[in-house]
Amino acid sequence: MGGFDLTLIWTSLPDLFSGLVVTLQLTVLTVIGGILLSVPLGILRTSPNKFISGPIWAYTYFFRGTPMLIQLFLIYYGLAQFKAVRASGVWFILRDGYWCCLIAFTLNTAAYTIEIVAGALRNVPLGDIEAARALGMSPFAILRRIKFPIALRILFPAYTNEVVFILQSTSLASLVTVMDLTGAARVVIARTFAPYEMFITIGVIYLILTYLTLWGFRGIEGRLYRHLKSHREVVSEVPLLR
Amino acid sequence: MALPAFLDLKGYGHLLIDGALITLSVGVAAMMVALALGILGALARLSGNRFLRGAGATYTTVIRGIPELVLMLLVYYGGTVLLQWLLSLGGAEVRVDINAFMAGTLVVGFVYGAYATEIFRGAFLSVPKGQSEAGQAFGMSNRQVFLRIELPQAWRLAIPGLGNLWLTLLKATSITSVIGVTELARQADLIKAPTHMPFTVFFIACIIYLAMTAVSDLARIRAERWASSGFRRS
Numbered sequence: 001m002g003g004f005d006l007t008l009i010w011t012s013l014p015d016l017f018s019g020l021v022v023t024l025q026l027t028v029l030t031v032i033g034g035i036l037l038s039v040p041l042g043i044l045r046t047s048p049n050k051f052i053s054g055p056i057w058a059y060t061y062f063f064r065g066t067p068m069l070i071q072l073f074l075i076y077y078g079l080a081q082f083k084a085v086r087a088s089g090v091w092f093i094l095r096d097g098y099w100c101c102l103i104a105f106t107l108n109t110a111a112y113t114i115e116i117v118a119g120a121l122r123n124v125p126l127g128d129i130e131a132a133r134a135l136g137m138s139p140f141a142i143l144r145r146i147k148f149p150i151a152l153r154i155l156f157p158a159y160t161n162e163v164v165f166i167l168q169s170t171s172l173a174s175l176v177t178v179m180d181l182t183g184a185a186r187v188v189i190a191r192t193f194a195p196y197e198m199f200i201t202i203g204v205i206y207l208i209l210t211y212l213t214l215w216g217f218r219g220i221e222g223r224l225y226r227h228l229k230s231h232r233e234v235v236s237e238v239p240l241l242r
Numbered sequence: 243m244a245l246p247a248f249l250d251l252k253g254y255g256h257l258l259i260d261g262a263l264i265t266l267s268v269g270v271a272a273m274m275v276a277l278a279l280g281i282l283g284a285l286a287r288l289s290g291n292r293f294l295r296g297a298g299a300t301y302t303t304v305i306r307g308i309p310e311l312v313l314m315l316l317v318y319y320g321g322t323v324l325l326q327w328l329l330s331l332g333g334a335e336v337r338v339d340i341n342a343f344m345a346g347t348l349v350v351g352f353v354y355g356a357y358a359t360e361i362f363r364g365a366f367l368s369v370p371k372g373q374s375e376a377g378q379a380f381g382m383s384n385r386q387v388f389l390r391i392e393l394p395q396a397w398r399l400a401i402p403g404l405g406n407l408w409l410t411l412l413k414a415t416s417i418t419s420v421i422g423v424t425e426l427a428r429q430a431d432l433i434k435a436p437t438h439m440p441f442t443v444f445f446i447a448c449i450i451y452l453a454m455t456a457v458s459d460l461a462r463i464r465a466e467r468w469a470s471s472g473f474r475r476s
Contacts, residue, residue, distance in 0.1 A: 065455040066448040067416035069427055074448065077434055078441030168309040175311075175420065182312060189319070194319030199312055207307035239306045241357050241403075241410055 005194055009201050012188045019184025026101060026170040026180060031163055033106035034113050041110065042117025056114060058212065063111030063194035068169055071108055076100040076176045109166050112242060113185055120155035121147055154222055157234045160217040166237045170181070171206070180201065181205060210239060254433040255378060256386030258443070261429030262450050268347050268415045268425055273408055277349025280358025281393075284337050287363050298359065305356035313353060318345045319423040339377060346418030354411045361403035365396035401469040409455055 045056045063071065079085045079094050093099045124147050132142045174183035185198040192198075218235045225231040249255040286298030305313070318340060325338045369392050377387040419428035428446040434440035 021344045062448070062452065065413075065452045066449060067427065069411040069416045069419070070447055070451065073427075073434075074441065074444040078444045081439055081441040141447065146376070155258055171309040171311045182315075186315075187352065193323075195323055196316060199316035199320050203312050203316060206309055207310060210307040237392065238303055238360070240360070241406055 005019040005197055008192055008194050009197055012185075012192075012201075015184045015188050016202065017183065019179055019181040022098075022173075022179055022183075023167075023170050023181040023209075026098075026105065026173060026178075026218065027163075027167045029102055030105040030109055030166050030170070033107035034162075034166070037106065037110035038113035038117055043121065045114055045118035046121050052127055056113065060111040060114050063108050064115070067143070068104065068108050069172055069175070072101065072104040072176060073086070075104045097173065097178045100176060101170070101178055105166060105169060109162060110171070112162055112165075113159065116155050116158045119158075120151035123154050124150045147205075155172045156217075156224060157222055157236065160214065160221075160235045161240050161242065163217065164213050164241050167209055167213060168206065168239075214239070248448065250476070251433065251439065254437050254443075255446075257429045257433055258426060258447060258450060261426035261447075263426060264343075264423065265412070265415050265425040265427075265451075267455070268343065268350065268418055268423060269408075271347045272350035272354065272415065273411055275348060276354035276407065277404070277409065279351065279355025280362045283359030284362035284396075285357060287359065288366055292319045295464055302356040302359050305353055309351070310353050310414055311420065314346065314349045314417050314421060315380070317349050320344070321345065321400045342418070346415070346421055346423045350411060350414055350418065354407055354414070357407055357410075358404070359429045361400050361407065362396060364403070365399035366392060368399050369395045380405050398469045401465050402462075404459075405465060408462070409458055412454060412458065413451065 031104060039201050041059075044052050045060075047053045075094070076097060085091060085094060094103075128146055128150065132146045137145065171179055171182040173180045174186055177183070179187065181202050185202045189195050189198050214235065214237065218233060221233065221235045249258070251258070283298050283301055286294040289295060289298075322338050322340050325340070326336070329336055329338065335416075373391050373395075376385050377391045382390065415425055416427040418425055419431060422428065426447055430443050434443050437443055449466075
């Protein structure tokens with residue numbers, strides 16, 4: 001052995017392609033699940049009532065303060081500890097690595113996104129809200145017509161970064177038997193013992209996916225802000241810290 | 243050392259404490275690597291030399307586009323094979339074992355060095371140019387301007403970003419468990435079976451991580467207050 005085996009990369013492409021499909025699936029489903037959870041919870045997080053915002057704070061604090069890897073293990077390995085879970089009708093879901101990944105990734109990204117949404121809502125200029133109130137808009141109408149559109153533009157760059165983070169984090173799925181891009185590469189490596197060819201290949205694929213995502217979101221950003229003459233692009237050219 | 247009852251875990255609980263200490267060691271060592279690379283990277287990105295600028299930009303762009311897990315596996319397993327191959331060229335048929343702690347620390351440091359590069363770059367750019375010029379006017383060498391004027395102020399400006407970097411880095415050390423570093427996540431993974439309490443074990447690991455991040459967060463707030471003294475309005 002030795003050198004860089006290009007034929008090996010070529011012959012492994014079908015395996016890697018099916019892995020890529022799983023990676024994209026996990027990413028898209030996690031993004032959707034994350035949005036569904038974090039928009040309502042993000043609104044409630046800004047509630048002045050401590051009994052509403054408090055538990056949501058505790059949830060985001062827990063999930064933002066611990067590694068995603070442990071969260072995944074807590075769900076995948078941990079839930080089996082409880083007889084009630086094993087006996088329940090949803091056990092066939094919770095036993096499956098793929099579903100555990102979806103649950104763990106969604107809970108994780110939702111925790112970060114809730115804080116992004118809540119932060120954006122808090123930064124909507126008060127004057128805009130007062131103006132809407134003076135016009136006699138209902139609280140719901142204010143939320144829908146004033147707060148949401150403005151908050152969306154505020155949170156967009158941070159959320160773009162979050163999506164890139166989800167994309168890269170899905171590689172953890174390979175640790176719980178899921179055949180995502182990383183998992184597929186590890187299977188090929190077990191067969192061929194060519195770790196650096198495979199890891200470099202999938203590294204390049206992740207790199208391309210990351211920058212395609214960033215460019216795609218910059219395109220959306222351009223549309224979101226097109227009414228603002230002096231708009232400067234705010235979605236970063238490279239992924240930032242979460 | 244006697245552990246509180248909930249941490250006993252059928253006698254395995256002390257392993258989590260051992261793991262937490264390794265997590266902190268990996269974290270601190272990786273943070274040192276990241277800070278050093280961050281300063282060097284920022285200097286490269288801001289230098290007048292086109293090749294240095296290109297190298298700095300390539301470093302941050304590539305590293306941030308690839309998942310930490312993949313980089314970890316690439317360096318550890320790919321590195322082993324590569325070293326073995328290089329040695330076999332010299333005629334030595336040896337089994338190479340890369341030290342997992344070293345490899346893990348370097349990869350985490352390398353990844354977060356890319357983020358630190360951007361933090362320091364922003365910080366250096368925020369030091370008013372007039373101050374460096376004033377230093378030069380006093381006859382200071384470039385080195386002196388850097389060490390006496392630019393770096394001390396860049397540190398101050400970088401502190402909020404670096405605090406955030408540390409919190410993320412500390413959690414990211416859990417990835418080193420996949421190459422066998424016996425830090426907190428790995429220890430939890432190892433004792434989940436003998437204790438028959440996987441949920442309890444991982445939950446307690448979470449609590450330990452939370453304790454570490456909470457203490458770090460307090461330190462970060464203090465550091466930010468220190469860094470902004472003399473600049474804060476109050």
